[in-house]
Amino acid sequence: MDEQRALPEAGRGDDSMQVEARTILWISWARIAVQHEAIAIAAAPAMRQPGADQSRLLEREAEAGMVSICAAAFALEVLSREISELGAIPQATLDGWREKRKQGKGPAAEDVTCEVLAQTIDARGLVTGWRQELGWLFDLRGSSVHYEGALASLEPHPLGMNVAPSQVAYSAENATRAVDLLLKILERCRDKPKPPARDWSQGLHGAVDELVDRRRGAA
Numbered sequence: 491m492d493e494q495r496a497l498p499e500a501g502r503g504d505d506s507m508q509v510e511a512r513t514i515l516w517i518s519w520a521r522i523a524v525q526h527e528a529i530a531i532a533a534a535p536a537m538r539q540p541g542a543d544q545s546r547l548l549e550r551e552a553e554a555g556m557v558s559i560c561a562a563a564f565a566l567e568v569l570s571r572e573i574s575e576l577g578a579i580p581q582a583t584l585d586g587w588r589e590k591r592k593q594g595k596g597p598a599a600e601d602v603t604c605e606v607l608a609q610t611i612d613a614r615g616l617v618t619g620w621r622q623e624l625g626w627l628f629d630l631r632g633s634s635v636h637y638e639g640a641l642a643s644l645e646p647h648p649l650g651m652n653v654a655p656s657q658v659a660y661s662a663e664n665a666t667r668a669v670d671l672l673l674k675i676l677e678r679c680r681d682k683p684k685p686p687a688r689d690w691s692q693g694l695h696g697a698v699d700e701l702v703d704r705r706r707g708a709a
Contacts, residue, residue: 516572517697519565520672522557524701527669528708529554530662537649548647548657555660556634562668563631566624566675570603573679578609578686600624607675611691612682623671630659630668673701 533551537544574584587602604621607613613620644652648663658664680698683691 514572514697516565516568517701519561519568520676520697520701521704523561523565523665523669523672524558524705524708526554526558526561527662527665527705530558530660530665531708534649534662544651548653551662552657552660555662555665556656558665559627559660559668560631560634562672563627565672566603566627567599569676569679570606573610573687573690574606576610576686576690578684579606598625599628607679610684610687611679612684613678616678620671620675623667627668627671630664633659669705673698673705676701 530551533547533554536542537547537551587597590596600621603624604613604617607620608617642655645655645658647653647658648661676694676698679687680691680694
């Protein structure tokens, strides 16, 4: 989804207009997360079929799960940055966070995201659970993007076989866990904005409804 606006060109006395556009990138990442969750989920029943090529299907599930999990994390991080611009948090605080992150001194991504959400939407009773789930999600995204390969013992897959740890980490169940978190936060942003986010939240309805419908249609 792109947001566009037209501005008169400076120094021009005619009716020339300069068109500016901004891509609402969290929507794209959220669509990718939902799409690849469905691919990961579809691999599970296929693995149960007699004569199924389980190795190939495990690979398909893990690849789709990895994309879904990382895309959900990217969507939430982009969303956090977008709503941080709505004015609920002082600019000096935001600048301080950015400077500390550049220096590798934190705060953790899940703490920033939760603080931004808590100041921008009604998140009463939800922040503690969100912080735990966001910590899991951002850690898994980080270990995927900054992967350090090492030998490790096999782990039990939800379907019962022993597999590489990455095939458990990127299972369909974990893709669903990531997308559940993403959609719960988006729905809360849509339905329970605080005053600084009320105008912004009005534009969420179509996008969030589309994501929910896409997921329901893929089920």
